[in-house]
Amino acid sequence: MAADTPVSIDGSFLEGGGQILRMGLALSAVQVIPINVTKIRAGRPNPGLRPQHLTGLQLTRDMCNGKLEGGQIGSCEITFYPGSVDGGNHMADTQTAGSVSLLIQAALPCAAFASSPTRLILRGGTNADMAPQVDYTIHVFRKVSAWFGLNFRLFLKTRGFYPQGGGEVSLEVKPSNEGLWAADFTDFGEVASVYGKSYVAGTLPVKVAHKMADSAEQILMEELPRGIPINIERIKEQPGRAVGNGSGIVLWAETTTGCILGGSGLGKRDRVAEDVGAAAAKEILESIRRRACVDSHSQDQIIILMALAKGKSVVRCGPLTDHSKTAIHVAELMTKVKFNIREDKGSDCIYMECEGIGLLPKQR
Structure with missing residues (x-):
């Protein structure tokens, strides 16, 4: 495949929509691989991009000096051509109660492989349905991501709730100059x-x-x-x-x-x-x-970190959620890694394993 030929992703796979867009664009940005996502939220009553999805796409585009085609509300197909992830200051506002925690999920991998520190001002819903609350990101996922060498600081300025939104957080990320490392939490x-x-x-x-x-x-x-x-x-x-x-x-x-x-x-x-x-x-x-070592909310968020890290990560967790299955699908498609799922006999836990690609910022 030519370097400028986008990787094609079916946006209707399993969970569909948001998870594919966040994972796909983040992996596109850090590897400088263009992508084309089709059938975005195709099975939903209001198919296509919603404001919170578009805000995340635009944020990722800005963070990596990329080009986004099809970036309009209601679009069922987008094509993304990434550039260099330079760090610096960025702002994103869903102008709805769309979750700032989901914006963070898209932005964190990009910031980890930026050429300089990143500071983001993010506005929208801080405590919303169908997404991790910002307090979870601060007190749980921040510590989980540190296992892989991804360190960030997240500050809550204003809470925002459905339907108005209006919350604000600031996110500060230092780039992982030596890349991410594998984690063994079993x-x-x-x-x-x-x-x-x-x-x-x-x-x-x-x-x-x-x-x-x-x-x-x-x-x-x-x-x-x-x-x-x-x-x-x-x-x-x-x-x-x-x-x-x-x-x-x-x-x-x-x-x-x-x-x-x-x-x-x-x-x-x-x-x-x-x-x-x-x-x-x-x-x-x-x-x-x-006796899971991560909960279901962190389970799908660490998949991109496992794929990009150097070495073999092994994590004991509960049964795979649809979000996790979607994340694995996108990670395998975009990085060519293989996730191995082993059942823990006698329990409903699994061991999720992956030999990461060991991406380094200088390889971009």
Whole structure:
């Protein structure tokens, strides 16, 4: 295949849409391989690019001095020609409640292989459905990504909720000058501690945060061995620190071997606060029961890191989600690596293995 011939990706594969676009463009940018994505969100009631998808595409384009064809709302096909990833300052605004955490997923790999440090201002929804809450990215995925040598700092300035959005975060990334390294996380160890943050914003009373936290704490105390510290912070965001009304809870458990697992719940008008807290506790307990070394949210996010790292990564996790299957499909197509999935007999866990390509910034 000629160097300027785009790799073709079917955007309707499994999960379809967002995951393929984020993974595809990031791998396109860091390897300087053009791509063509077709049938974007083809099976959805409103097919094609939505504002949050287009914002992510434009951000990746700007970060790598690339060229994007078909970048309009409703487009079902795009072609992307990447340039050099130079770092520097960039800003992206979904102008909706589209998730800033999903923007981060697209931007992080690009910034890791940039020629200089990157600073991003990202605006949109910080705590939204169908995406990791920004608190999860700060307290869980930041530590998981450090296993692979990807280090970043993420600061929450303003929370933004559905439907208005309006939240803002700043992301600072130092390039991985020696590339990423393989990670071996197969030893769960034992749970050492659980932390959390239960928050409300806008006109919601702080007692809602207490109810979510109390419910989560009660379930964790009943299910975990005695003596494990549980510290859940209850927060009422100050005026100016949030746009609109919202609430939620994010929990994270740390193990004696360095594993970190998350669980979360997002408040809604039709959800009782206690149920939100219980959902977060049950989610984190499910990963602990499995003795998984990453939770389902980190599972799909580390696939691109495993593919680009130097050496063989092995991670123990729960069953593959559709997002993870989609991420593996794109990673194998774009980098020619092979992911090997081994079942752990006697449990519902798997071992996910990959010999990465060992990409170095200088190879671009």
